Amino acid sequence: MNTERMKELGKKRSVIRELFEYGNKRKAEIGAENVFDFSIGNPSVPAPAEFTEKLCRMLSEENPLSLHGYTSAPGDLKARNAIATDLNERFGTAFGAEHLYLTCGAAASLTVSLSALVGKGEEVILFAPFFPEYTVFIETAGGKAVTVPCEWPDFQINFEKLEAALSEKTAAVIINSPNNPSGAVFSEESIVKLSKILRAAEEKFKRKIYLISDEPYRELIYDKKDYPFVTKYYKDSVVCYSWSKSLSLPGERIGYILVSPENEDWREVYAGICGAGRALGFVCAPSLFQHMIPECIKMTSDISVYKKNRDILYDSLTEMGFEAVYPEGAFYLFLKSPEPDANAFCEKAKKYELLIVPSNDFGMTGFVRISYCVLQKQIERSLPSFKKLAEEYFK
């Protein structure tokens, strides 16, 4: 029963949330500066001052009826044009407003896309490790998640296992690069190979297989290289974006879905997305932030802060003897648990007031996620604790 599923989902405690609450309790007991909370993926760098200034100016100069009024369901035309122009400039693509549908953030982009593209009982392939809510969203659409692992040390795709997982039931494949929780970025080579395999599978199974690229961390890449934008490699692709991380607006729920015009059926896909947005009750993306999009399309929060955090944390922890995926993007360090049971490792870390998340909920065992979207000071102060933890394993 639908209603039972909702109750279970509403009651289920998340490991991350429990850690976060444990952290708050410990902070009250021993002082906030003595607890090293690396549990939550919440941006620690504020939206740029320029963003706030432009927002205030818009509020004082523009008519509140149009600022706060309904936009069309796909979103304000100026906002969609600004996004298309920006993507076209950066990636050499040819998108227009008609390929874009603004959403209430990345989660909405995913539930809407999946409801539009995945039929009841069909399968969606996920690459582990993955953001745990993916399985919830796939189930909402009536689909079934099928997992294919990424592997140590570079966390690119295991293509053999992908080929074995594809079937006549596969409706979509979700990628998330830069990745939460691994920090890995798929190389152009990976995207090329993935596209080739998906094209062959479409031919073999005589059906569409959609590539859904979830890209909230797209702007958070720390080592200069080109980002392989999926629509250039695979025609049946849909891009989900959000400004949650790049502009530090996670609570504002503003993002988009882009339907690749290379797909000969893109109008059908787009219609399905409009229908799914309507069916799920989204109406339109929050209008004030829609109107801000043309103003801030080139802005990001100060990403260099995360890069510095990454460098300190990765270098220090690997020097202590830990092994980790080299995080090219996002703000997570995916550390190999030095004992097989990551839960046991996380419990030991707690003794040193280190709050880190075991990888099990991300669809993979034997790792932990360390969110480094924190103050640099917290990282520096935590290093002696990590050192003590390391000494329990490597002497």
Added chain:
Amino acid sequence: MNTERMKELGKKRSVIRELFEYGNKRKAEIGAENVFDFSIGNPSVPAPAEFTEKLCRMLSEENPLSLHGYTSAPGDLKARNAIATDLNERFGTAFGAEHLYLTCGAAASLTVSLSALVGKGEEVILFAPFFPEYTVFIETAGGKAVTVPCEWPDFQINFEKLEAALSEKTAAVIINSPNNPSGAVFSEESIVKLSKILRAAEEKFKRKIYLISDEPYRELIYDKKDYPFVTKYYKDSVVCYSWSKSLSLPGERIGYILVSPENEDWREVYAGICGAGRALGFVCAPSLFQHMIPECIKMTSDISVYKKNRDILYDSLTEMGFEAVYPEGAFYLFLKSPEPDANAFCEKAKKYELLIVPSNDFGMTGFVRISYCVLQKQIERSLPSFKKLAEEYFK
């Protein structure tokens, strides 16, 4: 197939939208001041200047990380406390933050509530006329809409037909008072009688039957009288609210669900709502406007403007010979079509540049909806056209 439903929903043209687009075309042809567009239910009175001032002050004084950050999924605690306190003061209730769940607007309040409360194949009773999207939202939850009419002239409930419609499959009943499209407000007597019938049906069918009260127009009542707040009459009730109309923020998507604590199972209902919000991809309500709630909990837009519009329009049109429901609230006049086919009447109205909506999509034939959330000037300038239209029928 799910995906086919989404495509159909995305492609389906709404009568209101088509009229609106026709109006824009006509405006370009003959000048905006000569087209009398009464098609859209979009607030015409801006959010109060005080609201904008407080919003700007908050943006310049508060930390952007907390203003734009994730809140908990049920919503910011201060915002929920402010809502509970305000409702308790006004209605003598005893709500707390724990009974409130903030949403991305009224549509989200409904899809989330219905997904939490209605099982696959169960029935939801609607009173016609009703907001057309209700049937879409019920279908998303896997339910089936069953319609019971309200009737001329006062548009209260036809209780005999309600009793006949209730069955062992009834999971919920939706009311919407003040009503879109009729403008009718359910009397306390109606709510008392409705509650009594639902209690008897719960006993007879040995099941919960939820009363979902959709109240985006609650503050738009023009003739002073007490609003019968449903939780005081019926324990198994859920209230859906939005600031779209009362504060003229329809694009910002901010509202709430209130679960009545009188229901002995309220914790289960609340858990289902949390689960449904998560499953549909809502994450949290837009955070900036959540933080504004304590600041604006006592504010509304200048409702007197709508009252004046109502008085002019109702008095003038009835004097011309038209018959209409007396609109005690919302911003719609529900006019009896002077010929049986409301579509034909609306086509005749177009000759005089009057854009009004036939009632068929609202689950009822023989009426038209005239949205008077427009400038008073438009109403005044439109009267000669209404007069000519009247003369085609009443000489």
